[in-house]
Structures are given as C-alpha cells and as structure tokens.
Amino acid sequence: MPERTVVIASRTGLHARPAKIFTEAAARQTTPVRIRVGDGKPVPANSILAVLALGATHGTQVTLDADGPGADAALDALAELLSRDLDAD
Amino acid sequence: MHETTVTGENTSPGESRTLRGLGVSPGGAAGPVCRMAGPPRLPDPATVPPDDRAAELRTAERALRETSAALSALAAKAAEPSAREILEAQSLIAADPGLSDMVGDNVGAGMTAAHAIAAACAHHREALLAVGGYIAERAADLDDIGNRAIAAALGLPMPGVPDPGHPFVLVAEDLSPADTATLDPAMVLALVTEKGGPTSHTAILARARGLPAVVACPDAAALEDGEMVAVDGVLGEVRTAVGEDEAAAIRRRAAGERERLQASGGPGRTADGHPVKLLLNIGSAADLESGFSAEGVGLFRTEFLFLDRREAPGLDEQVAAYEAVFRALPGDRVIVRTLDAGTDKPLPFLTLPDEINPALGIRGLRVDRVRPGVLDTQLDAIAAAARSSGVRPWVMAPMVTTVAEATAFARMARARGITDVGAMVEVPAAALRADRLLAELDFLSIGTNDLSQYTCAADRQHGELADLLDPWQPALLRLIAECAAAGERAGKPVGVCGEAAADPLLAAVLVGLGVTSLSMSAPGIPAVRESLAGRTLEECREAARSALEADDPAEARRSLRGDH
Numbered sequence: 001m002p003e004r005t006v007v008i009a010s011r012t013g014l015h016a017r018p019a020k021i022f023t024e025a026a027a028r029q030t031t032p033v034r035i036r037v038g039d040g041k042p043v044p045a046n047s048i049l050a051v052l053a054l055g056a057t058h059g060t061q062v063t064l065d066a067d068g069p070g071a072d073a074a075l076d077a078l079a080e081l082l083s084r085d086l087d088a089d
Numbered sequence: 090m091h092e093t094t095v096t097g098e099n100t101s102p103g104e105s106r107t108l109r110g111l112g113v114s115p116g117g118a119a120g121p122v123c124r125m126a127g128p129p130r131l132p133d134p135a136t137v138p139p140d141d142r143a144a145e146l147r148t149a150e151r152a153l154r155e156t157s158a159a160l161s162a163l164a165a166k167a168a169e170p171s172a173r174e175i176l177e178a179q180s181l182i183a184a185d186p187g188l189s190d191m192v193g194d195n196v197g198a199g200m201t202a203a204h205a206i207a208a209a210c211a212h213h214r215e216a217l218l219a220v221g222g223y224i225a226e227r228a229a230d231l232d233d234i235g236n237r238a239i240a241a242a243l244g245l246p247m248p249g250v251p252d253p254g255h256p257f258v259l260v261a262e263d264l265s266p267a268d269t270a271t272l273d274p275a276m277v278l279a280l281v282t283e284k285g286g287p288t289s290h291t292a293i294l295a296r297a298r299g300l301p302a303v304v305a306c307p308d309a310a311a312l313e314d315g316e317m318v319a320v321d322g323v324l325g326e327v328r329t330a331v332g333e334d335e336a337a338a339i340r341r342r343a344a345g346e347r348e349r350l351q352a353s354g355g356p357g358r359t360a361d362g363h364p365v366k367l368l369l370n371i372g373s374a375a376d377l378e379s380g381f382s383a384e385g386v387g388l389f390r391t392e393f394l395f396l397d398r399r400e401a402p403g404l405d406e407q408v409a410a411y412e413a414v415f416r417a418l419p420g421d422r423v424i425v426r427t428l429d430a431g432t433d434k435p436l437p438f439l440t441l442p443d444e445i446n447p448a449l450g451i452r453g454l455r456v457d458r459v460r461p462g463v464l465d466t467q468l469d470a471i472a473a474a475a476r477s478s479g480v481r482p483w484v485m486a487p488m489v490t491t492v493a494e495a496t497a498f499a500r501m502a503r504a505r506g507i508t509d510v511g512a513m514v515e516v517p518a519a520a521l522r523a524d525r526l527l528a529e530l531d532f533l534s535i536g537t538n539d540l541s542q543y544t545c546a547a548d549r550q551h552g553e554l555a556d557l558l559d560p561w562q563p564a565l566l567r568l569i570a571e572c573a574a575a576g577e578r579a580g581k582p583v584g585v586c587g588e589a590a591a592d593p594l595l596a597a598v599l600v601g602l603g604v605t606s607l608s609m610s611a612p613g614i615p616a617v618r619e620s621l622a623g624r625t626l627e628e629c630r631e632a633a634r635s636a637l638e639a640d641d642p643a644e645a646r647r648s649l650r651g652d653h
Contacts (some may be wrong), residue, residue, distance in 0.1 A: 015224055015227070016174065016178065017174060019222075019336065020174075020177060020178050020181055022093050023181065024181070043187075044187065046186060046515070047185050047186055047187035047188075048178070048182055048185055049182060049185045049187050049188060049213045049216070049217070050185075050187050052217060052224055052227060053213075053216045053217060053219075053220055053224070055220040055221075055224055055437075059400075084162075
C-alpha cells in the first residue's frame with residue numbers, strides 16, 4: 001500500500017487549527033486516507049477526533065497510507081500539508 | 090431581606106431583594122435577566138424495538154447535523170478569531186464520521202438517539218483525556234457538543250448563550266469556554282453565575298472583557314427571564330426589582346466610569362504620591378499588545394512554551410521566546426516566573442506520576458527534585474535572553490516553601506548572572522518565614538490564588554467553597570501583612586500578582602498593608618490606578634486595619650465601601 005512518512009511541522013502540533021485544516025483536506029480526497037504515529041493503529045485521516053487522539057506534536061513523525069485510484073495524489077497533497085507550519089498560514 | 094419574587098415583564102420598582110455572591114469583576118450594570126438554558130436531562134434509558142431503529146438512526150443523524158450547522162453559524166458570528174476557531178473545530182467534531190459511526194452502532198444495539206449520542210461523546214471524551222496535556226482540554230468540547238446534540242434529538246432548545254435581541258444580564262449555573270467564546274460584548278451587560286469562584290473561567294473572562302460579574306451566587310437560580318436586576322461586581326450583589334429609570338441611571342454611570350478609566354494613565358500612586366507599581370500578568374509576548382499602560386511585567390508565566398510538548402523545549406527555542414518578551418516590554422521591570430508545572434497542570438514531557446492530591450504534590454519548584462535539568466536549562470535560557478536583549482529580568486520560583494529551597498534557587502540563578510532573585514509566596518509556610526526568605530532573596534511576590542487555597546484548605550476549583558477562596562478573608566490578609574512587613578523591614582519589594590490585585594478596593598487594602606507593586610491582567614489596571622489615586626497612604630493603612638479586624642469578607646468590604 002502506498003505510504004508517506006512526514007514530520008509534523010506545525011508549531012502547535014496536529015491539533016487546533018492544523019488538525020482542522022488537515023482533516024478537512026483529507027475529507028476532500030477521493031480515496032480514504034489513514035494516518036498513524038510510528039507502529040500505532042492507523043486511524044481515518046478525515047476524523048478530527050481520531051486525529052486529535054493521536055497526540056502528534058511538533059516534530060512527531062507520522063505515516064499516511066491509502067489504497068486505490070488516486071492514492072498517490074491524495075498522499076502527496078496531505079503529506080505536503082503536514083510538512084508546512086499550518087499555524088503560520 | 091424581602092422574599093418577594095418579581096417575575097415577568099417587570100418595569101416598575103417593587104419590593105427588592107438583594108442576592109449575595111462573590112464580586113469577581115468590578116463595575117456596575119443593570120438590565121433584564123436572560124437565563125442560559127442548562128444542559129438537557131437524559132430520559133431513562135429504554136431499548137428501541139428493532140423495527141423502530143431506522144427511524145431512531147435518522148433522528149440521531151439529524152441531531153448531529155443540526156448541531157454541526159448551529160456551531161458553524163455561531164462561528165460565523167463570533168467576533169474574536171480565537172472564539173471562531175473553537176466553534177469551527179466543534180462544528181467539525183459534531184460532523185466527525187468517527188462520532189456518527191459510533192452513534193450508528195449504538196442505535197443499532199437498541200439505544201435511543203439521545204443515549205447513543207451521549208455514550209459516543211463520552212467515549213471520545215475519554216479518548217482525548219487519555220492523551221493528556223493540551224488535547225485533554227478539548228474534552229470539554231465533547232460535553233458541549235453532546236449537550237447540543239442530545240437537546241436536538243429530544244426536540245429541546247439548544248443550550249448555550251441566549252440571543253433575545255436586546256442587551257441583557259446573563260444568568261447561568263456556570264459558563265463553559267464555548268459559552269464565553271460566543272458572548273457578544275454589545276449584548277451582555279454583566280454575568281451572574283450560581284457556581285464558580287474567584288479563579289473560575291467565568292471570572293477570568295469577565296475581567297479580561299471588563300464585564301461586571303458576580304459568581305458563587307446560589308440564589309441566582311431563582312432569577313427569571315425578564316426580571317430587571319442591578320449587578321454590583323465590586324460588592325458581589327445582585328439587586329432585583331430595579332425600575333427602568335434607575336437601570337438607565339446605573340448604565341449611564343457605568344458608561345461614564347468606563348470612559349473616565351480608559352482615559353487614565355501614568356504610574357500608580359496614592360493621592361499623596363506614594364508610588365505603587367502597576368504591572369501586567371502575561372503568558373507570552375502576544376499579551377503585550379494591549380493598549381493599557383503599565384509600568385512593566387509583574388508575572389511572566391513561562392508555561393506556554395512547555396504546554397503541549399512531548400519533549401522539553403530546547404535552549405535556543407526558550408531564549409528566542411524570552412527575548413521576544415524582553416524586547417516588547419512596556420516598562421522597565423519584568424519578573425519571570427520559572428516553570429510552574431505539576432500534576433494539576435500536567436506537562437507530558439515531565440511524565441510526572443499521577444498523584445492522589447496534586448495540589449499538595451510535586452508542583453512548582455518541587456519539580457526540580459524529580460526532574461533536575463529542566464530548571465537549569467530554563468535559567469540558562471533566561472540569562473542568555475537577558476544578555477542578548479540588554480534587559481535585566483527579575484526571576485522568581487513558584488511554590489517555594491522553605492528557606493533552604495529559596496537559598497538553593499537563589500544560588501542557581503545567581504550563578505548564571507541573574508542579579509534579582511525572588512520567590513512566589515503561595516504556601517503559608519513561606520509567608521510565615523518571609524523575614525528569613527528575604528535574607529536570602531531580593532523580592533517576594535504573593536500569589537493570592539494559591540495562598541488562599543492553602544490558607545483556607547479549599548480547592549481553587551471547588552464551586553461550593555468559593556466563600557473560603559475570597560481574597561478578602563482576614564486570615565489571608567494577615568499572611569500578606571506578614572510578608573509586606575518583612576519587606577518594609579528589609580527594604581525589599583513585596584508585590585501581589587494574584588487576581589486579588591485587580592480588585593480596586595482590595596488593591597487599596599494591599600497598599601495599606603505595605604505591598605509595593607500590584608500585578609494583574611491589562612483590563613484591571615485603570616480601575617486600580619483610579620482607586621489608589623483617590624486615597625492617601627494613611628487612608629489605605631486605615632482600610633487595611635479595618636479589613637484585618639473584620640470577621641468576614643463581606644464586613645471588610647462594606648467597611649471600606651463606606652469610606653470611598
């Protein structure tokens with residue numbers, strides 16, 4: 001399954017505003033994307049509750065995965081988002 | 090006291106009752122009561138027959154959709170960006186597929202829509218709490234969302250701040266962060282809550298917005314929509330059956346007062362010129378952007394850098410954050426408080442073990458016993474930021490209890506070139522040894538919120554014990570007097586940086602006790618400056634004497650009110 005591993009760049013981590021931007025973007029993808037921290041259980045990237053519960057902070061390495069048509073494009077778009085400081089936008 | 094209950098569209102003065110609570114944000118206001126609808130009551134659980142579950146699922150899904158839409162509409166109307174973001178995130182959570190899946194499973198198992206929503210919200214609430222730290226604070230959002238969705242499922246009005254279309258006095262059991270985020274400053278005249286204490290969320294918000302507020306007023310439960318009341322945020326009184334003319338006069342007076350205060354400026358001093366530094370409590374450089382004039386920073390809380398962190402912030406990051414504050418200073422003084430963490434203010438990277446009684450456990454300076462190194466790095470960073478910005482910060486440690494702790498901390502700070510070293514006085518043991526502490530240190534700063542919790546053995550968050558947390562408690566004032574007297578003998582400054590400093594009447598008492606600086610959030614400063622300017626030092630001393638001699642806080646307040 002295609003995967004992307006990326007380090008959270010947002011200063012406040014993956015919650016508040018960055019979590020909202022990320023889950024909204026995930027919901028717009030045509031393919032379901034999952035996100036996990038390390039070897040943890042993957043959770044749906046379009047669920048803000050699941051994403052918040054990851055507790056990913058600035059500098060945490062997370063892995064995105066997706067399967068099916070458009071998976072690579074979806075992963076690239078979301079990985080790009082996480083590698084930016086979304087608090088600064 | 091009269092027991093007449095006035096209800097409905099009352100516009101003429103009838104028999105008036107005075108309800109007493111705790112005044113936590115000064116100012117006067119008058120207007121009609123508007124009550125906030127409380128959380129909906131869940132009916133007894135019942136099993137939905139299999140044939141009806143599809144319809145029950147539609148009810149549950151509609152409730153979640155309506156909740157998400159209502160929150161989104163509130164977000165669009167929110168005046169402040171921070172409020173808007175909270176509400177947008179809540180709207181997104183209400184629409185979360187993970188939440189609706191779990192609600193669907195619950196309905197499938199035979200729960201009613203309301204119970205299915207309650208159980209799913211409770212589950213996710215626990216999941217966020219388990220993450221700890223900053224994320225755990227979002228758990229309260231699930232309560233708000235759950236209450237709204239349950240109300241929608243039951244066909245009840247959605248809880249939250251009412252919108253009657255005219256200015257009103259908001260009366261509630263208590264206010265949640267989401268409620269306060271949606272307060273429209275043009276509509277809300279004052280806040281009255283049945284619960285809450287001087288350091289509750291409601292109190293802090295009211296002071297930040299300059300809204301008169303009375304909390305811990307249990308009799309407010311009997312106030313009804315439309316009743317005309319007058320609110321006195323200094324005395325902590327709510328008077329009923331106020332006539333339209335009187336209400337208009339109170340509003341005019343309050344507006345005049347606000348205008349006069351906004352125009353005030355300059356250093357703090359009594360009528361006869363005795364100087365009292367008026368300082369700011371801040372959490373980061375962002376708090377220095379307000380337009381209120383102050384003479385420096387009396388409490389720079391450094392926790393913000395450490396919240397929501399799995400690892401301690403590095404030296405360079407800390408240096409940059411402290412430098413930003415030092416360079417943005419409004420005056421010549423800045424007092425930095427080293428990290429005040431503990432299991433009551435959990436910081437994930439410290440991985441402190443859970444304690445049964447966190448307020449009495451490893452917190453403040455005590456963290457250095459079990460996690461040495463964190464304080465060393467912080468002091469290194471403060472010293473480096475001082476050198477690079479050319480500012481000479483004063484540095485103090487929280488929760489100092491013994492002289493030995495003070496001595497050890499002073500040695501650590503001075504070894505790094507920090508010349509002005511002090512301690513927060515929050516523990517009665519420290520107040521009782523103020524003379525000896527000042528032999529080792531350069532200044533003291535009294536944290537009245539914690540000092541009252543420890544003096545009266547009453548949890549700061551305990552709504553039923555708010556009267557014990559009243560900063561006018563004579564026993565608390567006695568301890569403050571000890572510290573101030575020790576300061577006068579040593580010729581060293583003793584300030585107050587708790588919420589008590591922002592109470593204009595109490596500020597005069599504190600100055601009378603010998604306190605040399607008062608530190609508070611920005612909106613409190615003009616009223617305190619004004620209060621001090623209206624009294625001579627001797628009058629402040631007289632006020633301090635009567636406050637110390639009073640048997641209870643109400644008597645102390647009344648005796649002082651009379652002299653102004």
